[in-house]
Amino acid sequence: MIPFRAALSMSFLPAGAERSAWLLLAARGMRGFCDGFIAVLLPAYLLALGFGQLTVGVISTATLVGSAIATIVVGLLGNRYPQRALLLIAAGLMAATGLAFASLSSLWPLLVVAFVGTLNPSSGDVSLFLPLEHARLAEAANSDARTALFARYSLVGALSAALGALLAGVPDWIAARSVVSTLAAMRAMFVLYALTGCAICLLYLRLPKLKSRAKDGRAPLGPSRGIVTRLALLFSVDAFAGGLLVNSLLTLWLIQRFGLSLSAAGQFFFMAGLLSAASQLAAAPIARRIGLLNTMVFTHIPSSVCLIAAAFTPSLAPTLMLLLLRSALSQLDVPTRSAYVMAVVTPAERPAAASFTAVPRSLAAALAPTIAGGLLGAGWLGAPLIACGALKIAYDLALLASFRHIRPDGGSS
Structure with missing residues (x-):
């Protein structure tokens, strides 16, 4: 008889994927859950320590820039x-990061830990885990199952992050019902983050050992260098556009334009997260029918049109409907993009390709919010939405023009 855990992993994994891939999916879910509450909790925690809003922005930027550098290093090694x-x-670095943030209170030590650690203040996965897990997932599935496996990986991450965001209110709940202060309860959440890092370490220990593919000191990118460079440049445009409208700035826009309460904003982002998670399931069958590249482009463009339209709607209800529709479409390209990158490079180049195409997303997330905040502060409330949507449409069209003749292994583009 097949053990329950093995049967569960076999039922969730696509045909053609190794059973060990469930370890990576479980680790992604645990990290996503922590990222969900950390992204909401981090600003409040830093304010509770006595820092100002500028310091919150500086530490958030340090985490994203540090993640970008870490992914470059992973690509090289x-x-x-x-x-x-x-x-x-x-x-192990995740566990150390959580313990450090739970115990430190001074700016410079926290800034250093933010830079070298694994905290993620954004809604997406921008850590050094990303290229490593992507490369390992690509090894764990054949070409037919790869898109479906990446779709499940993205689904687990999006759904767990949405659920994790609900946990951000736990410190206030504990403080209201006990003698524990809100700050102490927040510190406990970072301890939970550290313990999760330890649990993920135990999962990784169960992964089968694979031999290193390169022992001769070759450059990490060889025959696919030109493809990866073009992809990285295009992804940087998409990442910069997305950085203009991270969740915190979208919340600010909704509050400024419609007077939306924080409670209502939280419910909206939870629903948006669920729609984004559900859309991951549709990515694989759509990609099988029309191809990876077409899925990336022709589901992304309508979501950008919805975003631009939301900048001009006069009332809250149609605005939220357009934004929710955008959430249901905008993430369909995430698993297909990951699968496409893994499919157009050689197996030995996959860690480097995953790293070098992920780095621009971290850098753009660190730079673009400052521009968007300036636009909102100047009273141009719709400008970030319009700029984000227009840049994303330009990215999609450029991607289609540049790669429509390149076929990934085992499928059409």
Whole structure:
């Protein structure tokens, strides 16, 4: 008889994927859950420590820039060292980051930990885990199952992050019903983050060992260097556009334009997160029918049109409907993009390709919100939405023009 856990993993994994892939999906879910409450809790925690809003922005930027540099390093070293060893280091760094933030109160130590650690203040996955897990997932599935596996990976991450965001209110709930202060309860949440890092480390220890693909000191990118460079440049445009409208800025826009309460905003983002998670399931069957590249482009453009339209709607209800429709469409390209990158490079180049195409997303997330905040502060409330949507449409059209003739392994583009 098949054990329950094995049967559960086999039922969730697509045909053609190794059973060990469930370990990566479980780790992604645990990280996503922590990222969900950390993204909401981090600003409140820093304010509770006595820091101002500028300091909150500086520390958030440090986390994103540090993540970008870490992914570059992973890209350079990922093909020279065992992936499992690098994943274990990342999990250990996650545990250390949580303990440090739970115990430190001074600016400069926190800034250093933010830069070298694994905290993620954004809604997406921008950590050094990303290229490592992507490369390992690509190894764990054949070309037919790869898109479906990446779709499940993205689904788990989006759904767990949406649920994790609801946990951000726990410190206030504890403080209201006990003698524990809100600050102490917030510190406990970072301890939970650290314990989750330890649990993820145990999951990684169960991954099968794979031999390193490169022992001769070769450059991490070889025959696919031109493709990866073009993808990275295009992804940087998409990432910059997305950075103009991160969740915190979209919340600010809704409050300024419609007077939306924080409670209502929280409910909206929870629903948006559920729609984004559900859309991941549709990515694989759509990609099988029309191809990876077409799925990336022709589901992304309508979501950008909805975003631009939301900038001009006169009342709250149609605005929220357009934004929710955008949430249901905008993430369909996430698993297909990951699968496409893994499919157009050689196996030995996958860690580097995942890293070098992920780095622009972290850098753009750190830079673009400052511009968007300036536009909102100047009274141009619709400008970030219009700029975000227009840049994303330009990115989609450029991606289609540049890669429509390139076929990934085992499928049409």
